[in-house]
Amino acid sequence: MRESGCHKSSPPVDRAPAWRPAQRRLHWWTALLVGVTFPLGWVMVRIPFSLLLLKFLAYQLHKTIGILVVGFVLARLVLRLRYGRPDSIDLVGWRRRAASAAHGVLYVLLLVTPVLGYLTASTAPNRIPTLFLGLIPIPSVLGPDRFWFAVLQWLHASAAIALVTVAAGHASVAVLHHVHGRRDLLRMWRGSPPAC
């Protein structure tokens, strides 16, 4: 594995190309949105009907964030296809394969989870439309169906738990690499890490 940290005993500083600014911004925005909408999804279903307006707004915010996540992830995939990933942060051996698999699973879950959420809303017996930003109605592809609503609700929740679990693993490994000198967090936050 390549070491490129800011140890006092290792003066060379990694100034190699990092993720592009758009890639980094989209990465952190995606992380923030998922970090907000996961607990929001857990809370919104538990808001009592006596707080109907709050419940409605919480659902619409959750749905809006889901739509934004899909847009951001598609943009990230386009950028990834166009620019690839920086060589400087390549891992080797099983670590490289594990990282690639985790990234692949993350991308899939980041797309599948909101799509399952959208389908859940489409089949919901309440027929409350999905309103992007609380204003723009998103057409429903399916009609109300109690059976599919129950199935999709379970799948959406399961996918969301899987997504947060894999994302937590991804973040833990990034922190671990960071403290072991690879400065991954700085590289993802600012681009190339600064000189020590």
Add this chain to the structure above:
Amino acid sequence: MVYSLDQHFGSIGFSVGTWGLFSSSGQFRRFTARLVLDPDHPERTRISVTVDATSVDMAWQQAATMVRSAEFFDVQRYPQIDFASTSVAEVAPGRFVLRGRLQLRGVTRPLDLDARLVGEHRDSAARNEVADFVVTGTLRRSEFGMKAEDVLISDRVRITINARIRLPQIVPAG
């Protein structure tokens, strides 16, 4: 002559605007209605409808529970909704204006309904004529003390009643 509304073919529904962008609807599963018609004096026609408020239903069970609560129909205190006409006028062929009074949540207010005859045909099984009407009207729920969730749910409530009236049985000649 007194006619009863055929509940098997009838429905009493309501819909409200929600968030100004879509509507939510519900219906009452149980109701009775009477039409008293004097052919010699059509102006004396009277219609009365009694709705079992506890039978209110919506596609979403939790919403149905909510509208039965004290903040909305308050069905525990007011299990019945009544409408009684005070006048019925035919304003065009097959179109009538029903003026009456609606009692909801213990409050009685005037309510005008628009009735349209949408079809007449013979029910061969029952051997009588049936007449189908669509009755519509709008009320402000706040006038009946139903003010909850006024940001999310519109004050104006649209009522739609599909009514089937069985006309007198046809007696074969001879």
